[in-house]
Amino acid sequence: MIAELNRLVEQIDAHLSGDLDIGAFAAGAGTTEYHLRRMFSTLTGMPLSEYVRRRRMTIAAADLxxxxxLLSIAVRYGYGSTEAFGRAFRAVHGVRPADVRRDGGPLRTQPQIRFHLTVEGNTPMDTRIVDRPAFRLIGHAARVPLQHEGVNPHIQAHIAALPVSEHDRLKRMSTTEPPGLLQVSADVDPDYVEGSPLTYLHGVAVSADTEVPDDLDVIEVEGGTWAVFRAEGAYPSTLQTMWAATATDWFPSNPWNLRPGPSIVSVLERSPDFRAATCELWLPVERA
Structure with a gap:
């Protein structure tokens, strides 16, 4: 995967004046666009689309x-008008193209990214591969913004609004793996953009033929393979660190790709104040 990401970066620079077909590139590299985008955003901390925009505007600044x-430069970099180009330019550099032509800057350069794999191997990851038939995730869902670090206040408020009796009711309805009360993230932006909307569901897993009460939301999950990662420690920091480690350590070293589907956190044990927990992170995968 590291080699494929470096080739992708080279192809992006070769196609700054046109559109690079990310799907075709991924297929040629023996992976999927979904997996490629998720690995890029996780490893770099920025969406692939944002990196492309920053690189385009870095090179476009030299053309100024x-x-x-200005229209010729705008068209060269895939924009249909000077206004659209100007908005993109200002979003990256903080100044207008006209300001750069007059004053020469200031400019914010996006260097070409290079990926390197550092092999340490001093933190074994407790992982298992599970094949599961189709099942349902049922519970209470809400649309919330994606947050990479710390406690998401929108999710926290959603859970806090549920009465204790509802948590107990959901627990009793759990009939299949993943076990117990679940934290489900679905419909996540492939680029994993901070602040982008996702569907969060607080609920449980049940078999595919389970009848669902009218007051609960449902996410249908197709049958397939899952990588299950176990983490124990401070919550949610340990869980979030493990999330990042799947991209930096596990996926580059194993013949699996992420596939579309919900990511699921099963809280197996927790301290009374929920500052520490033992969790399982379920990610949908397919053979690379």
Whole structure:
């Protein structure tokens, strides 16, 4: 995967004046666009689309020192008007193209990213591969913004609004793996953009033929393979660190790709104040 990501970065620079077909590139590299985008965003902390925009505007800034008219430069980098180009340019550099032509800057450069794999191997990951038939996730769902670090206040408020009796009721309805009360993230942006909306469901897993009460939301989950990662420690920091480690350590070293589907956290044990927990992270995968 590290080699494929470096080739992707090279292809992005080769296609700054046009559109690179990420899906076709992924297929040629023996992976999927979904997996490629998720690995890129997890490893770099920025969406692939944002990196492409920053690189385009970095190279476009150099063109502004030439005599070409602004519309020609805009079209060269895939924009249909000087207004659209100007908005993208200002979003990256914080100044207008005209300011750069007049004053020469200031400019914010996006260097070309290079990926390197550092092999340490001093933190074994407790992982198992599970094949599961189709099942249902049922519970209470809400649309919330994606947050990479810390406690998500929107999720926290959603859970806090549920009475204790409802938590107990959901626990009693759990009939299949993943076990217990679950924290489910679905419909996540493939680029994993901070603040982008996702569907969060607080609920449990039941068999595919279970009748669902009218007051509960349902996410249908297709049958397939799951990688299950176990983490124990401070919550949610240990869980979030393990999330990142799946991209930096596990996926580059194992013949599996992420596939579309919900990510699921099963809280197996927790301290009374929920500052520490033993969790399982379930990620849908397929053979690379």
């Amino acid at each position: 020192t030439e005599a070409d008219d």
